[in-house]
Amino acid sequence: MKFIDEYRDAGAAARYARALAKITTRPWTLMEVCGGQTHAIVKFGVDELLPAGVTLVHGPGCPVCVTPLELIEKAIEIASRPEVTFCSFGDMLRVPGRSRDLLSVKATGGDVRIVYSPLDALATAVAQPSREVVFFAVGFETTAPANAMAVFQAAQCGVRNFSILVSHVLVPPAMEAILSSPTNRVQGFLAAGHVCTVMGFEEYEPIARRYRVPIVVTGFEPVDILQGVYMCVRQLEEGRAEVENQYARAVRREGNVPAQDLIRRVFQVVPRKWRGVGEIPQSGLGLRDEFADFDAERRFGVAHHTEEEPTVCISGSILRGLKKPRDCSAFGRECTPEHPLGATMVSSEGACAAYYRYRRLEADAAETHG
Amino acid sequence: MADDPRDDTAAGFTCPIPIATYPHVLLAHGGGGTLMHQLIERMFLPAFGGAGLTRQHDGALVEIGPGRLAFTTDSYVVRPLFFPGGDIGTLAVNGTVNDLAMCGARPLYLSVGFILEEGLPMDALWRVVQSIQRAAAEAGVAVVTGDTKVVDRGKGDGVFVNTAGVGVVPPDRVVAPDRVRVGDALVLSGDIGRHGMAIMAAREGLAFESAIESDCAPLALPVQALFDAGVEVHCLRDLTRGGLASALVEIAEASGLHVRIDERAIPVREDVRAACELLGFDPLYVANEGRFVAFVAARDRDRAVAALAAHPMCAGAAAIGEVTSGRPRLVTMRSPIGATRIVDMLSGEQLPRIC
Numbered sequence: 019m020k021f022i023d024e025y026r027d028a029g030a031a032a033r034y035a036r037a038l039a040k041i042t043t044r045p046w047t048l049m050e051v052c053g054g055q056t057h058a059i060v061k062f063g064v065d066e067l068l069p070a071g072v073t074l075v076h077g078p079g080c081p082v083c084v085t086p087l088e089l090i091e092k093a094i095e096i097a098s099r100p101e102v103t104f105c106s107f108g109d110m111l112r113v114p115g116r117s118r119d120l121l122s123v124k125a126t127g128g129d130v131r132i133v134y135s136p137l138d139a140l141a142t143a144v145a146q147p148s149r150e151v152v153f154f155a156v157g158f159e160t161t162a163p164a165n166a167m168a169v170f171q172a173a174q175c176g177v178r179n180f181s182i183l184v185s186h187v188l189v190p191p192a193m194e195a196i197l198s199s200p201t202n203r204v205q206g207f208l209a210a211g212h213v214c215t216v217m218g219f220e221e222y223e224p225i226a227r228r229y230r231v232p233i234v235v236t237g238f239e240p241v242d243i244l245q246g247v248y249m250c251v252r253q254l255e256e257g258r259a260e261v262e263n264q265y266a267r268a269v270r271r272e273g274n275v276p277a278q279d280l281i282r283r284v285f286q287v288v289p290r291k292w293r294g295v296g297e298i299p300q301s302g303l304g305l306r307d308e309f310a311d312f313d314a315e316r317r318f319g320v321a322h323h324t325e326e327e328p329t330v331c332i333s334g335s336i337l338r339g340l341k342k343p344r345d346c347s348a349f350g351r352e353c354t355p356e357h358p359l360g361a362t363m364v365s366s367e368g369a370c371a372a373y374y375r376y377r378r379l380e381a382d383a384a385e386t387h388g
Numbered sequence: 389m390a391d392d393p394r395d396d397t398a399a400g401f402t403c404p405i406p407i408a409t410y411p412h413v414l415l416a417h418g419g420g421g422t423l424m425h426q427l428i429e430r431m432f433l434p435a436f437g438g439a440g441l442t443r444q445h446d447g448a449l450v451e452i453g454p455g456r457l458a459f460t461t462d463s464y465v466v467r468p469l470f471f472p473g474g475d476i477g478t479l480a481v482n483g484t485v486n487d488l489a490m491c492g493a494r495p496l497y498l499s500v501g502f503i504l505e506e507g508l509p510m511d512a513l514w515r516v517v518q519s520i521q522r523a524a525a526e527a528g529v530a531v532v533t534g535d536t537k538v539v540d541r542g543k544g545d546g547v548f549v550n551t552a553g554v555g556v557v558p559p560d561r562v563v564a565p566d567r568v569r570v571g572d573a574l575v576l577s578g579d580i581g582r583h584g585m586a587i588m589a590a591r592e593g594l595a596f597e598s599a600i601e602s603d604c605a606p607l608a609l610p611v612q613a614l615f616d617a618g619v620e621v622h623c624l625r626d627l628t629r630g631g632l633a634s635a636l637v638e639i640a641e642a643s644g645l646h647v648r649i650d651e652r653a654i655p656v657r658e659d660v661r662a663a664c665e666l667l668g669f670d671p672l673y674v675a676n677e678g679r680f681v682a683f684v685a686a687r688d689r690d691r692a693v694a695a696l697a698a699h700p701m702c703a704g705a706a707a708i709g710e711v712t713s714g715r716p717r718l719v720t721m722r723s724p725i726g727a728t729r730i731v732d733m734l735s736g737e738q739l740p741r742i743c
Contacts, residue, residue, distance in 0.1 A: 022665065026724040026725065027724070027725075028724060028725050028726045031725035031726070032725075032726070060729070061723070061729060062723045062724065062725050062727060062729075063723050063725065063726075063727020063728060063729055064725070064727070066727040066728075067725065067726075067727065108739030109668075109739045111739060112736070112739065132739065134592065134594070134667075240723075240724070240725045241725075354735075355734075355735045356735045366668070374732075375730065375732050376729040376730050376732075377729070377730065
């Protein structure tokens with residue numbers, strides 16, 4: 019496929035793997051921030067091509083995984099109301115709440131729909147003025163502009179039966195939370211390319227300086243990731259800690275300025291809870307007061323609902339790069355994609371689900387790569 | 389069709405049930421009275437009027453030659469009823485015909501059971517009936533018995549169709565998962581993922597640059613071509629829901645052997661790949677309705693590919709892997725960059741990703 023195949027090329031991958039092996043003199047632990055990168059790494063087997071000392075740990079960048087239990091419960095509560103048409107991206111529907119998920123709300127009569135854009139949900143609201151249409155606005159900075167646009171348009175056009183349940187999170191505060199933890203083992207980051215197409219990478223420069231950590235804005239194809247790892251290890255080996263851009267075909271330093279303006283017009287930075295991690299200050303987006311009428315939590319009176327996270331699941335440690343899925347005693351036993359105990363087993367971008375789907379062999383010493 | 393004497397009455401392009409009188413299906417069309425008989429006599433009998441179909445008996449009596457009887461059934465529920473490349477009628481014939489073909493059988497006879505929703509436009513039913521007629525003719529099978537029920541409006545989804553089929557397997561032919569052997573070659577009958585993405589696009593109103601058409605097709609002839617070419621066929625499996633991945637996992641588990649495939653060898657059309665990338669789908673799990681994989685003796689691999697490729701619908705046939713004893717009951721795939729991963733069954737449908 020045009021623009022994709024060259025980044026999945028075995029020859030190019032092998033060349034980067036050789037170059038990486040050549041410059042690597044000691045062990046390094048890097049974190050890929052984005053769940054899309056985790057999925058690609060495990061699916062294509064990118065980590066099999068890395069030199070023995072270079073370890074990739076999987077970061078918190080899966081929006082499905084980090085959406086807190088209490089927000090899933092709020093979604094379930096709102097979606098169960100007879101007057102509500104609840105619209106969501108597909109992969110949120112299987113995320114387990116306390117006792118059920120959105121798919122089971124649908125099965126028991128709730129009007130729960132998969133949409134591909136918040137603007138589709140807005141169109142549904144316009145087409146069905148007697149229904150309360152709610153969109154589950156989940157995601158990092160990547161999905162924020164479209165969600166902001168939906169609210170902005172709803173306000174402009176006076177669509178009063180539309181609201182969004184906001185669970186927006188931001189990447190830089192999560193990286194800082196990981197770096198400032200006393201147990202941190204991450205020495206370099208592959209930053210999430212899609213997030214940076216919107217936000218640019220200026221905001222990562224102070225983090226690289228403050229924590230002396232190289233950050234490489236990286237794409238999502240196997241050759242992108244190998245190149246990102248190479249650039250990151252080269253900085254570490256040379257004692258540099260800078261922000262570099264591997265994904266230059268999509269990302270500029272300043273990002274997409276009109277999209278950022280739209281985000282700022284509709285949203286403000288707020289503290290957010292991350293599933294498995296807890297509350298991180300200034301780590302999310304919430305609607306500005308001016309757009310509070312479109313806040314589904316207020317409209318349906320669920321704002322004060324709180325939920326404690328269950329303790330069995332170690333997804334918090336996995337999302338911070340402290341543990342790998344196989345370190346969990348429940349992995350592949352009590353916890354499978356059919357019966358997920360935590361969110362990292364639900365989304366295909368969650369580290370546990372990716373390991374379960376592609377890597378159950380590894381415990382087996384007889385594994386051969388052939 | 390042009391020289392078919394029934395053209396102007398039943399098998400032509402206008403619905404034989406007087407639209408002016410009954411533009412929609414009524415509960416009475418399944419009620420056993422005159423309306424139901426009118427539906428059978430004016431629409432179903434002329435369309436399907438094959439050897440065994442008769443209203444004068446409670447069941448069909450058919451001749452079958454020597455060999456073992458293959459017997460299968462499947463129910464068809466699809467939304468939308470009509471999609472690029474087919475409709476519920478073509479699916480209902482080809483799906484059952486293909487299940488018979490995968491047993492190594494020559495498909496012969498079908499039953500067709502309709503569950504109609506009150507209010508269904510009569511014209512839509514007529515289109516489905518015509519599709520069934522055409523697909524049956526193309527697959528060389530006769531519809532010999534049937535049933536119609538009508539459910540209250542809101543209790544169905546337009547039309548549900550059940551078909552059962554029988555076919556005959558020649559006495560010396562054994563095609564089954566337990567016949568798969570270490571060393572067998574896997575031959576895929578063509579590009580994958582078209583049906584699932586065509587339905588997805590039609591259902592969700594996703595407009596891609598080119599319309600992706602379903603691959604829905606009868607597979608009995610390509611299968612017969614393998615046997616005619618003298619290929620030692622051990623196992624056949626059509627790729628329906630769950631796609632290539634699920635079919636291979638089923639066979640690895642049933643045979644107790646290791647199935648190894650190479651991702652680069654699996655044909656996927658450019659537009660299907662692009663649509664999958666966009667939605668975060670893996671073509672390996674996307675549904676097909678006119679594709680199968682054959683497990684054949686290693687020495688017959690190239691002959692099998694050539695025999696299939698001679699059929700227009702299987703022009704993209706390719707050898708995609710082999711059977712080993714390495715990792716019993718598992719499917720592994722070599723990725724484009726040369727690493728190996730497990731191919732597993734999904735727990736449910738693929739769901740579009742957030743970003």
